[in-house]
Amino acid sequence: MLPILASAQEDDSILLQSTTxxxxxxxxxxxxxxxxxxxxxxxDVVAVGTGQAIRNAENGDGDVLLVHATEAEEAxxxxxxxxxxxxVMYNDFVxxxxxxxxxxxxxxxxxxxxxxxxxxxxxxxxxxxDDSGTHKKELALWRAAGTDVAAASGTWYRETGSGMGxxxxxxxxxxxxxxxxxxxxxxxGNKGEHEIxxxxxxxxxxxxxxxxxxxxxxxxxxxxxxxxxxxxxxGERGQAAIAAYTLDGEQLFFPNAN
Numbered sequence: 001m002l003p004i005l006a007s008a009q010e011d012d013s014i015l016l017q018s019t020t021x022x023x024x025x026x027x028x029x030x031x032x033x034x035x036x037x038x039x040x041x042x043x044d045v046v047a048v049g050t051g052q053a054i055r056n057a058e059n060g061d062g063d064v065l066l067v068h069a070t071e072a073e074e075a076x077x078x079x080x081x082x083x084x085x086x087x088v089m090y091n092d093f094v095x096x097x098x099x100x101x102x103x104x105x106x107x108x109x110x111x112x113x114x115x116x117x118x119x120x121x122x123x124x125x126x127x128x129x130d131d132s133g134t135h136k137k138e139l140a141l142w143r144a145a146g147t148d149v150a151a152a153s154g155t156w157y158r159e160t161g162s163g164m165g166x167x168x169x170x171x172x173x174x175x176x177x178x179x180x181x182x183x184x185x186x187x188x189g190n191k192g193e194h195e196i197x198x199x200x201x202x203x204x205x206x207x208x209x210x211x212x213x214x215x216x217x218x219x220x221x222x223x224x225x226x227x228x229x230x231x232x233x234x235g236e237r238g239q240a241a242i243a244a245y246t247l248d249g250e251q252l253f254f255p256n257a258n
Contacts, residue, residue: 013042014225017054017062019133020163022208023047025183025252031241035232041225049132049163057081057211060218063226065211066233068133068181073209082211088233089242089253090207093137094185095198096168097177105177111203115145122156124176125149128167129159133206138179141203168194181206183252208253210234233257 022028023045032043046056050067057065058081065082067073076082095105095114103121108114118125127149128135142149149157158174160167164184171178172192180188185196212230215223232238239255246252 012040012225013044014063014222014229015061016043016045016064016066016229017057018045018047018066019050019053019068019208020047020165021068021134021181021184022066022253024163024165025187026247027183027242027245027253030245031238034241035229035238038237039225039228039232041228043229049128049130049134050136051131051133057213060213060220063213063222064229065213066208068206068208069136070207070209072136073211077211080217081214083214085209085211086230086234087256087258088208088210089239089255089257090205091182091253092199092206093134093179093204094182094196095177096171096180096185096194097197098175099193099195101197102175103177106197108198111141111198111201112145114198115141115147118177119145119147119149119152119156122152124171124174125157126167126171126174126176126178127157127159128164129161130163132163134164134179134181137206141179144203186247186250186252207256 028045036042050069053065053067054072054076056062073085077085103117103123105114105117108117127138153159160170164180167178168188172194210230210233212226213221215221234257239257242253242255
């Protein structure tokens with residue numbers, strides 16, 4: 001794992017507040033050395049849920065924010081905490097579960113039908129419950145399905161309050177369904193009898209954005225070095241590095257900077 005520092009005060013290093021999915025997938029270990037070699041700037045990563053990453057950046061603990069909750073990212077910029085938000089890459093979410101598929105979601109016509117089948121059968125579902133980008137997306141999907149998961153909390157709906165890897169381990173132990181970003185699932189080494197049971201729908205699109213923390217709000221921000229990293233990510237070399245990262249022959253993230 002990359003080292004974690006409390007702050008980035010020097011021009012030759014920056015602190016990146018980011019999500020667990022980008023870190024756990026191995027993406028940063030694959031692409032950051034190329035940026036550092038070219039720029040001389042070290043990138044130190046704090047990998048937490050998107051909600052926590054945004055709160056950290058709001059407090060000035062970080063120079064660049066890279067997360068996956070577009071609405072929350074835009075609110076971060078609108079409140080003056082960030083300079084500007086840019087699309088950087090995407091992948092998608094998948095619903096994983098026991099290969100036996102007790103709720104029959106593999107036959108569902110859409111995400112709403114799949115989630116209603118899980119709720120109707122009251123088969124276990126493991127939620128991160130941690131205000132991460134994945135958790136935000138999951139809750140939006142449940143709302144669209146008309147399911148009040150808060151009322152089901154502690155019964156068939158179980159909130160782990162943990163990251164994606166820990167939540168997947170809970171799902172395996174409970175023979176439960178779970179929503180995961182595809183990159184984390186591919187990199188997850190303890191799949192057991194679980195597999196992807198529902199995928200490939202527009203509603204499961206997963207966009208990542210990058211934002212320079214506003215130095216006018218937090219003068220300690222390493223603005224020049226942070227902007228250099230943002231520019232590299234959005235430029236030809238950074239986008240090519242993202243596209244080139246594969247695991248078991250499968251591309252995990254797809255660059256889409258404008």
